[in-house]
Amino acid sequence: MAPQVGTVTHAGTAVPAAADAALQPWLQALHDLVPMPEKYRRFEVDRAGALALLGCRDLVLDALVAAGIPHSGSGGAVRFDYNDLANVALYSGAVTSVPFAGQRMMIRYASAAPHTWTAPRSWDVEWRLSCRDEECPGGQWRIALPAPQVFGGRIDELHCDQESVTEGGVLTVTGSRAVRLTGRISTAGRHTPLRSAVARRLFDDTLAELLDGRYRFQWMHPLLRLDRAAVEEARIMDCTVCSLRMRRQALAEGLTVRTRRGRFLGVLDAEHSWLEVLDEDDVWKPVDPVIALLSIRHDRAQEGFVDFCAGSVPSRFLPWTVAAGEPLAEHRCPVGDGAWDNTFSGTAAKGNS
Numbered sequence: 001m002a003p004q005v006g007t008v009t010h011a012g013t014a015v016p017a018a019a020d021a022a023l024q025p026w027l028q029a030l031h032d033l034v035p036m037p038e039k040y041r042r043f044e045v046d047r048a049g050a051l052a053l054l055g056c057r058d059l060v061l062d063a064l065v066a067a068g069i070p071h072s073g074s075g076g077a078v079r080f081d082y083n084d085l086a087n088v089a090l091y092s093g094a095v096t097s098v099p100f101a102g103q104r105m106m107i108r109y110a111s112a113a114p115h116t117w118t119a120p121r122s123w124d125v126e127w128r129l130s131c132r133d134e135e136c137p138g139g140q141w142r143i144a145l146p147a148p149q150v151f152g153g154r155i156d157e158l159h160c161d162q163e164s165v166t167e168g169g170v171l172t173v174t175g176s177r178a179v180r181l182t183g184r185i186s187t188a189g190r191h192t193p194l195r196s197a198v199a200r201r202l203f204d205d206t207l208a209e210l211l212d213g214r215y216r217f218q219w220m221h222p223l224l225r226l227d228r229a230a231v232e233e234a235r236i237m238d239c240t241v242c243s244l245r246m247r248r249q250a251l252a253e254g255l256t257v258r259t260r261r262g263r264f265l266g267v268l269d270a271e272h273s274w275l276e277v278l279d280e281d282d283v284w285k286p287v288d289p290v291i292a293l294l295s296i297r298h299d300r301a302q303e304g305f306v307d308f309c310a311g312s313v314p315s316r317f318l319p320w321t322v323a324a325g326e327p328l329a330e331h332r333c334p335v336g337d338g339a340w341d342n343t344f345s346g347t348a349a350k351g352n353s
């Protein structure tokens with residue numbers, strides 16, 4: 001439920017009882033937060049940024065600071081860690097917050113009729129990548145292209161604004177700070193439940209761990225995802241951590257598996273990673289307890305949706321041929337350290353159900 005926050009002032013005086021009730025979900029979310037370990041903590045978000053991300057009034061942020069949300073500085077110089085803020089928002093239940101609202105919108109499709117989960121879809125896509133260094137004079141790009149054909153979809157058209165060469169699913173651009181790709185992509189889904197009892201147990205066990213709190217779903221710094229000891233100590237998972245951990249467990253059980261990166265397309269688009277198992281019928285199938293968890297957390301799971309996440313392919317998956325934790329692109333230039341930013345949008349083209 002969405003708390004009504006910051007609606008309690010009369011002539012500048014807070015009404016304590018109402019304020020307490022509005023603050024409670026935020027303070028509970030902070031209480032349950034696993035803060036970013038110091039090594040991966042970046043105090044970079046200022047007060048205005050925090051208010052925008054949380055979608056809350058000043059009194060909520062003040063209460064979070066008073067209750068000990070990790071931060072540096074004070075007053076106008078206060079800075080917060082982006083992931084700490086996002087994780088408080090995710091568990092606040094506040095539909096005014098960007099992370100919670102986004103996650104809720106992303107998983108909304110789980111409450112629609114099951115045939116829509118796999119219906120063929122067509123998307124107008126735009127992918128922009130740019131060097132993080134503003135002084136970049138231009139450099140070399142190697143960009144892995146989406147691979148919808150993995151699940152029976154296709155790239156209908158793809159155009160690169162910059163001069164480029166494509167070979168083996170990799171696009172190369174030379175002498176550019178930024179790259180822009182536009183086009184149309186068709187995606188396909190399928191209902192293919194897991195046959196392997198071992199794979200299904202792995203899915204059920206991981207979902208149970210996430211639901212009962214042995215592990216907590218949280219966003220995290222990209223480098224923390226790959227620090228196995230640190231995430232095990234913190235007992236947190238995101239989709240990358242989950243797929244890498246399940247991969248190790250599945251290999252120990254003798255299963256044939258791989259991980260994959262992709263995007264989850266919809267009104268709101270999100271990066272995603274998942275495990276795939278080569279099942280007893282020789283079909284590669286996604287095993288995705290994270291999407292199942294989110295559907296349960298947001299109370300959006302139609303009957304059968306959790307089972308759907310154990311083996312089936314939603315037509316909202318846009319796969320890449322890149323493993324979890326591996327980069328989708330590489331950039332080399334004289335001034336930058338290789339870091340780049342990107343935005344991706346996939347808008348439903350006409351004819352989608």
Ligand SMILES: [Zn+2]
Pocket residue numbers: 131132133136137138139177331332333334335336
């Ligand atoms: Zn550069």
